[in-house]
Amino acid sequence: xxxxxxxxxxxxxxxxxxxxxxxxxxxxxxxxxxxxxxxxxxxxxxxxxxxxxxxxxxxxxxxxxxxxxxxxxxxxxxxxxxxxxxxxxxxxxxxxxxxxxxxxxxxxxxxxxxxxxxxxxxxxxxxxxxxxxxxxxxxxxxxxxxxxxxxxxxxxxxxxxxxxxxxxxxxxxxxxxxxxxxxxxxxxxxxxxxxxxxxxxxxxxxxxxxxxxxxxxxxxxxxxxxxxxxxxxxxxxxxxxxxxxxxxxxxxxxxxxxxxxxxxxxxxxxxxxxxxxxxxxxxxxxxxxxxxxxxxxxxxxxxxxxxxxxxxxxxxxxxxxxxxxxxxxxxxxxxxxxxxxxxxxxxxxxxxxxxxxxxxxxxxxxxxxxxxxxxxxxxxxxxxxxxxxxxxxxxxxxxxxxxxxxxxxxxxxxxxxxxxxxxxxxxxxxxxxxxxxxxxx
Numbered sequence: 001x002x003x004x005x006x007x008x009x010x011x012x013x014x015x016x017x018x019x020x021x022x023x024x025x026x027x028x029x030x031x032x033x034x035x036x037x038x039x040x041x042x043x044x045x046x047x048x049x050x051x052x053x054x055x056x057x058x059x060x061x062x063x064x065x066x067x068x069x070x071x072x073x074x075x076x077x078x079x080x081x082x083x084x085x086x087x088x089x090x091x092x093x094x095x096x097x098x099x100x101x102x103x104x105x106x107x108x109x110x111x112x113x114x115x116x117x118x119x120x121x122x123x124x125x126x127x128x129x130x131x132x133x134x135x136x137x138x139x140x141x142x143x144x145x146x147x148x149x150x151x152x153x154x155x156x157x158x159x160x161x162x163x164x165x166x167x168x169x170x171x172x173x174x175x176x177x178x179x180x181x182x183x184x185x186x187x188x189x190x191x192x193x194x195x196x197x198x199x200x201x202x203x204x205x206x207x208x209x210x211x212x213x214x215x216x217x218x219x220x221x222x223x224x225x226x227x228x229x230x231x232x233x234x235x236x237x238x239x240x241x242x243x244x245x246x247x248x249x250x251x252x253x254x255x256x257x258x259x260x261x262x263x264x265x266x267x268x269x270x271x272x273x274x275x276x277x278x279x280x281x282x283x284x285x286x287x288x289x290x291x292x293x294x295x296x297x298x299x300x301x302x303x304x305x306x307x308x309x310x311x312x313x314x315x316x317x318x319x320x321x322x323x324x325x326x327x328x329x330x331x332x333x334x335x336x337x338x339x340x341x342x343x344x345x346x347x348x349x350x351x352x353x354x355x356x357x358x359x360x361x362x363x364x365x366x367x368x369x370x371x372x373x374x375x376x377x378x379x380x381x382x383x384x385x386x387x388x389x390x391x392x393x394x395x396x397x398x399x400x401x402x403x404x405x406x407x408x409x410x411x412x413x414x415x416x417x418x419x420x421x422x423x424x425x426x427x428x429x430x431x432x433x434x435x436x437x438x439x440x441x
Contacts, residue, residue, distance in 0.1 A: 035215070035216065035218065035219075035405075038218075038219040039218050039219050039222050039401065039402055039404075039405065040402070040405075041219070042218075042219035042220070042222045042223040042226070042402075043222055043223075043226050043402040045223060046222065046223045046224070046225070046226030046227045046230070047226060047227075047230055049223075049227050050226070050227040050228075050229075050230035050231050051230065054231060057227040057228065057230075057231045060223065060224050060227050061224050061225075061227060061228045061231075062224065063220050063221060063223060063224030063225075064221050064222070064223070064224030064225030064226075064227075064228055064394065064395075064398050065224070065394060066221070066224075067214075067217055067218070067220065067221025067222075067224065067225070067398075068221070068225075068394040068397065068398065070214045070217065070221075071214060071379065072379055073214075074207060074210055074211050074214060075377075075379055075380060076166045076174060077203075077207050078207045078208075078211060079174055079175060079178065079380065080166065080174060080178050081200060081203045081204040081206075081207050082204055082207070082208075083175060083178035083179060083182060084178045084181050084182045084185070084200050084204075085182070085197075085200035085201055085203070085204040086182065086320075086324055087178070087179055087181075087182025087183055087185075087186070088181075088182040088183075088185035088186055088193075088196065088197055088200060089197060089201075098313070098316060098317075098426070098430070101426050101429060102316070102317050102320060102321075102422065102426060105422040105425060105426065106320075106321065106324060106325040106422065107361075108263075109259075109260065109263065109325070109327050109418050109421075109422070110325065110326070110327055110330045110361050111357070111361060112255070112259055112327075113251075113255050113259075113327040113328070113330050113331040113414075114330045114331060114334045114357050114360050114361060115357070116251045116254055116255055116259070116331055117248075117251050117330070117331035117332065117333075117334040117335035117338075117360075118334050118335070118338065118353060118356070118357060120247050120250060120251045120335060121247060121334070121335040121338035121339060121342075122338065124243065124246070124247045124250075125342055126240055126243035126244040126246070126247045126339050126342070127240050127243075127244065127338075127339040127340065127341070127342030127343035127344075128342050129236075129240075130236050130237055130239075130240045130342075130343045157173060157175075157176045158173070158176055159173030159174070159176065159177055162174065162177040165177065175362045185197070185200075218401060221398065221401075222398055222401055222402050224398075225394065225395060225397075225398025225399065225401075225402075226398065226399065226402060228395055228398075229395045229398065229399050237343070237395070237396070237399055238399070240339075240343060241399055241400065241402075241403055244335075244336075244339050244400070245403055245406075245407060247335055247339070248331070248332055248335055248336075248407050248410075248411075249407070249410065251331050251335060252328055252331060252332075252407075252410050252411055252414050255327060255328070255331060255414055256413070256414045256417055256418075260272075260327075260417060260418055260421050261275075261276075263421065263425070264421045264424065264425065267425040267428065267429070268424060268425060268428045268435075270424075270428075270435070270436065274436045275307065275420070275421065275424060275436075277306075278302055278303075278306035278307045278420075278436060278438075279299075279302050279303075279306070279307075279416075279417060279420050281298060281302060282295060282298045282299040282301075282302045282303075282416055282420065283413050283416060283417055285298045285299075285416075286299075286409075286412045286413040286415070286416040286417075287409045287410070287412065287413045288409070289412070290405070290408045290409050290412045291412065292321075292322040292326070292412055292415050292416055292419075293322055295322075295412070295416050296318065296319065296322045299318055299322075299416055299419065299420060300314055300315075300318050302420065303318060303420055303423050303424070306436070306438060307420070307423070307424050307427070307435060307436060308427075308432070308434050308435040308436055308437050309423050309424060309427035309432060309435065310427065310432055313423060313426055313427045313430060313432070314423055314427075317419070317422060317423045317426055318419055318420075318423055321415075321418070321419030321422060321423070322415075322416075322419060325415065325418060325419055325422065326411075326415050327414050327415055327418040328410065328411025328412065328413070328414030328415045328418075329377070329411055329415060330360050330361055331411070331414075332378075332407065332411050333360040333377055333378050333380075333381050334356055334357060334360040334381070336378050336381075336400065337356050337360070337378060337381040337382055337385070337387075338353070338356065340382065340387065340393060340396050340397070341385075341387065343392075343396055344387070344392060344393075346387075348385065352385050355384050355385055356381055356384065356385060359380060359381045359384040360381050362380075378397065378400075379397075
């Protein structure tokens with residue numbers, strides 16, 4: 001005869017076992033779902049939760065705030081390690097004519113991309129007309145960083161105390177110091193240089209690993225941020241995000257299909273269609289992985305075997321490009337920063353927009369070649385004009401993250417294609433004639 005208590009215990013254990021098995025299957029299923037789909041699922045669940053349990057969203061909103069704090073946590077060490085290691089690892093023997101051509105091309109295309117992003121954001125104004133929560137206090141415009149001139153921006157870039165610059169969020173100063181330190185390391189003799197290179201190599205890869213771990217937490221953070229966004233703004237913010245996506249897509253399309261082919265033709269006098277065909281597999285790889293670093297072996301194979309550039313050119317230009325040449329990321333960061341300012345109802349002056357341009361360029365140099373790293377770097381641009389700590393920025397950035405995957409795929413493809421165009425142009429300028437052997441016969 002089974003007692004009442006034993007019967008309850010029996011069914012309780014059955015239910016508990018069923019619950020544990022169900023949770024295990026959910027976790028296993030989530031592991032097999034790619035991150036961007038997890039983020040989209042989290043966004044949908046966040047919207048549903050906010051609509052059904054509006055009053056209870058206060059309990060899950062801290063998840064988004066914690067995720068944003070984790071992203072901000074890695075900015076300073078990631079910038080310091082990536083830029084210092086990238087500059088310090090340059091081959092001083094190649095920093096002559098070849099180096100000048102490479103850096104000149106990267107600077108040209110990055111600034112053109114930034115100007116495109118800046119122009120489109122000012123013309124389309126995707127963030128205008130969004131009404132955020134009425135409970136949010138108006139932002140004090142006097143807190144914005146307003147340099148008086150271009151000279152003032154350059155003056156600000158030189159920190160009197162690099163440690164204080166890092167602690168105080170002066171990212172321009174931190175970037176300047178990182179570049180200077182990296183250049184100083186290149187001038188050391190081998191005995192002193194090698195230990196520093198090993199240290200910064202390990203430090204940089206550790207920070208990349210930490211950044212990847214934090215980005216893996218994005219679905220949880222997005223769930224909290226989306227519930228907060230729906231509760232505070234309804235669906236107005238999502239309409240603006242749609243316009244933002246269109247703005248970025250137009251800018252990236254114009255850069256990859258108009259600007260880069262035009263630059264390619266001007267310097268090589270070769271039909272750009274040949275280059276598109278040669279780089280097709282690398283562009284597909286870039287689009288699918290959203291990582292310039294992961295695509296690098298395929299990019300080098302295409303440029304050497306299909307474009308026909310020598311290993312001497314390819315081995316210098318492409319790894320450097322995967323580290324510092326991020327046209328798509330620079331365009332995205334500049335347009336994204338203006339989009340956020342427009343949502344906040346802030347009219348950025350010309351000097352502040354120049355600050356955005358310079359910081360977007362420098363931040364793109366420091367962006368790690370991993371998926372969604374550009375989203376981390378956008379805080380750098382916001383900090384440069386004093387918007388990094390605005391209370392509503394986390395909500396906007398979190399909503400941007402929810403739709404970032406297709407944009408990240410597109411801008412990575414732009415980054416990789418720009419690197420390959422630069423390599424072909426430099427190879428042509430160095431007198432290499434047997435380019436595109438499969439198509440130019």
